[in-house]
Every structure is written in structure tokens, then in C-alpha cells.
Amino acid sequence: MRFQLLDIVFNPPHPVTGEAVPPADRLARVVETAVLAEQLGIDAFAVGERHAGEVLSSSPTVLLGALAASTSRILLSTGVTVLSLLDPIRVAEDYATIDQLSRGRLEIVIGKGNEALQYPLLGLDLEKQYEYLEENYELLSLLLSREQVEWVGRHRPDLHGATTLPRPFAGPFRIWHGSATSQFAVDLAARHGDPVVSANALQPRENYQVLIDRYREQYAAHGHDPAYAFVGSGSGGLFLADTTEQAIAQYRPFYEGAVARQDLRRHDPAAVGKVTSFRTIEEAVERGPALVGSPERVAEKILDYHASYGHDLQSVSINHVLEPAHQDDVLRRFAEEVVPLVKAEVKTDLWGPADARRPAGFTAAD
Structure with a gap:
């Protein structure tokens, strides 16, 4: 299995103290954490994109440029590039620039995003989000x-003889499709022979399972090479301690604070995937996708989910309100104590020698 650290760059205040991390410090931590992830042998680092709410990822290409300049080996990605909102010309230009700066270490994950407020903010019709996604992806x-x-x-003016510069470093970089709540994304990915990443963050396992199963069925139906039907999975947060009981007790205020912040948005209860289905940390650990526990328990949980999803890539996120040293400790323990246990049990060709679509500049050990 391969592993990715994802930072959507959420920046709400601390759930207990109410303190807010200054934006400059929060953004600097993204770069510092990516550098540490590379040192620890994590395969990929992904940056989110949102244009509304308590987030600082409105300019992911700027962040990825900083990461390209600060790292030399780790694969760079997105989680997700909200392609429904964007001009494909600029996306091609911006991400090809990052691909060149990183010398071929880029892949991206595209989607329509999970933040409805972005659409009116940018003057777009929320009802057409899937139309935008499909057309922008094809272009x-x-x-x-x-x-x-x-x-x-x-949805955009015609193009005649258009060439975007710079060109990608070594041919088109791979595009994944983010899947959270609807079958549209998995159908689009399957039709074009692309891989998918399941959000696997807020809902019960079976809600994501049905989309992953559909993706594989449709991928095969379209006749694509099964060797490239890669699947990634997110998680409901990562937190490690010596015992699972300690991890639950220590992480409780952070989890409860996140649930409370979601509740403040007053989402429609019928809006699936907007808020967590697991109201308590115990529910999230026992029945949900939260990776909270001892290293051994977290490894067991990843393997348990792999038995359902058969995924090749595991993406994890660390809560930004932890003290920086604590964030680093969680990441270090994950890389040194969890990853080896999982890799001993799960093999994949993703980004390895057998993956002919592997990014040209990716040099992680196989």
C-alpha cells in the first residue's frame, strides 16, 4: 500500500481554548509538515482546495509551488482540485507549472467539492456543478x-488552436477523481479509465463501498486495463497514543470540537456527506473511519477497511490544532510504527516499476 498525507488547511479556532492559529503560521506548517513527511518516507503529500469556510486552501497551486521548491522526492497532489469552479486553461497552465517545478512529481485529484457556498461566491450555478465538472475535465x-x-x-467560449504553456514535464500527469457521495464521479472516472479516491471520512463504510464497487464494475465494462484501476481511501482523522484508550481520551475534545463546528453550519440533515454520521469519538473509532488508537489498532483498522475496499492508497490527515511538536510526533509514529505493519500485508503496483503511468520524477523506494 502507498500512503499520503492530506492537508485541506482547515483553520478553525482551538475547540477548547478558542485560540486561532495565525494564517502565516498555519501555511508555514503545511510546508514544514510536507518536508517532514518526505524525510519519513511518506509517498505523497496533498493540498486541499476550498473557497469558503474556515479554510486557507483557496490558492492550492501557490502552496504546491512552495512544496515543489522545498522537497525533492515526495509526490505532490491535491485533495481535491475543485475543477467545477475553475477555468481549464488556467488549471492546465498552473498545474503544468508545478509539474515542471517539481520535475515530474505531480498528480491531481479532481472533484466538484464539498462546499456549496463556493458556487455563488464565484458566480456559478450550484445546480450545474456536475455539468461543469464533466466539461472542464474533458477539456x-x-x-x-x-x-x-x-x-x-x-459553459465556456470555444477554443481554436489553443496550446497551453508550459507543457507537463513528461506528458500528461495522472488525474484521479474524488468520490464522496454520488456515483457521478466514479462513473466519470470509470468511463475514462482513471483512478478514484474515496473520501471515506464522514459516513458509514457501506456508503463508500457501494461507490467503489460501482467504479470497478463500470471500469471493467468500459474495457480499460485493470492494472490501472487504482483506488485510494481517505480517513476520519489520524491520532496515535500508546494505547487506544489513551488516544480516545486525548482526542475527544478535538473530535467533539469538530462536530460542534459542523453543527454551527446547520446543514440540511438530508444533505449526505456534509456532517459526520458519528456523533461521539467512540462511535467514530468503533464504527467509523477515524484512525484513532494505538499504532497496532490503527494498522488493524486500515487492513480491515482494505478487506472491504481493496484500496492501493491510504490518505491520512492530522488535526492542525495540535501543538506542532505533537503533530510531528503523530506523523513520525504513523510512518515508523503503522506504515510497516500495513505494507507487510498489502502490496500494490501503484507508483512502482510496473506502473507505466508513474510520475516521471517520483523516486520513492519501492
Whole structure:
């Protein structure tokens, strides 16, 4: 199995003290954590994108540029690039620039995003989010793979002889599709032979399982090479301690604070995937995707979910309100005590020698 650290760059205040991390410090921590992840042998580091709410990831390409300059080995990715909101011309230009700066260490995950407020903020119709996603994806794929592109679409002006610069470092970088609540993303990925990443963060396992199963069925139905039907999975947060009981007790205020912040948004209860289905830390640990516990218990849980999902990539996130030294300790223990246990049991060709679509600049040990 491969492993990724994801930072959506949430920045709400501390749930107990009410203190807020200054934006400059929070953004600096993203870079520092990516550098540490590389040193610890984590395969990939992903940056989120949101344009509303208590987040600082409105400019993920700027952050990824800083990461490209600060690292040399780790794969860089997104989680997710909210392609429904974006001009594919700029996406092609910006991400090809990052691909060049990193010398071929880029892949991206695209999606329509999980923040409804982004659409009116940017003058777009929320009801057309899937239309935007499909059209923008198809145009982006053309721009990355061809020059002198001819294009006629529904939601943007036509293109005639369009070539975006710079070109990607070594041909088009791989595009994954983020899947959280609907089958649209998995169908789009399967139709084009791309991999998917399941959010696996807020809902019961079976809600994500049905989408992963559909992806594999549709991928096969479209006749694509099964060797590239890679699946990634998120998680409901990562926190480690010597025992699972200690981890639950220590993480409780952070988990309860996150649930309370979600409740403040007053989401429609019928809006699946907007708030967690697990109201207590005990529920999240026992029945949900939260990776909270001893290293051994967290490894067991990843393997248990792998038995359901068969995923190749495990993505984890660490709560930003922990003290920086504590964040580093959790990441270090994960890399040194959890990852080896999982890798001993789960093998994958993703990003290895057999993966012909592997990023040209990715040099992690196999």
C-alpha cells in the first residue's frame, strides 16, 4: 500500500481554548509538515482546495509551488482540485507549472467539492456543478495531452488552436477523481479509465463501498486495463497514543470540537456527506473511519477497511490544532510504527516499476 498525507488547511479556532492559529503560521506548517513527511518516507503529500469556510486552501497551486521548491522526492497532489469552479486553461497552465517545478512529481485529484457556498461566491450555478465538472475535465484532459486544441463546449467560449504553456514535464500527469457521495464521479472516472479516491471520512463504510464497487464494475465494462484501476481511501482523522484508550481520551475534545463546528453550519440533515454520521469519538473509532488508537489498532483498522475496499492508497490527515511538536510526533509514529505493519500485508503496483503511468520524477523506494 502507498500512503499520503492530506492537508485541506482547515483553520478553525482551538475547540477548547478558542485560540486561532495565525494564517502565516498555519501555511508555514503545511510546508514544514510536507518536508517532514518526505524525510519519513511518506509517498505523497496533498493540498486541499476550498473557497469558503474556515479554510486557507483557496490558492492550492501557490502552496504546491512552495512544496515543489522545498522537497525533492515526495509526490505532490491535491485533495481535491475543485475543477467545477475553475477555468481549464488556467488549471492546465498552473498545474503544468508545478509539474515542471517539481520535475515530474505531480498528480491531481479532481472533484466538484464539498462546499456549496463556493458556487455563488464565484458566480456559478450550484445546480450545474456536475455539468461543469464533466466539461472542464474533458477539456483539461485535451489541453494536457495535445497542442492546437479545437473545442466547442456549453459553459465556456470555444477554443481554436489553443496550446497551453508550459507543457507537463513528461506528458500528461495522472488525474484521479474524488468520490464522496454520488456515483457521478466514479462513473466519470470509470468511463475514462482513471483512478478514484474515496473520501471515506464522514459516513458509514457501506456508503463508500457501494461507490467503489460501482467504479470497478463500470471500469471493467468500459474495457480499460485493470492494472490501472487504482483506488485510494481517505480517513476520519489520524491520532496515535500508546494505547487506544489513551488516544480516545486525548482526542475527544478535538473530535467533539469538530462536530460542534459542523453543527454551527446547520446543514440540511438530508444533505449526505456534509456532517459526520458519528456523533461521539467512540462511535467514530468503533464504527467509523477515524484512525484513532494505538499504532497496532490503527494498522488493524486500515487492513480491515482494505478487506472491504481493496484500496492501493491510504490518505491520512492530522488535526492542525495540535501543538506542532505533537503533530510531528503523530506523523513520525504513523510512518515508523503503522506504515510497516500495513505494507507487510498489502502490496500494490501503484507508483512502482510496473506502473507505466508513474510520475516521471517520483523516486520513492519501492
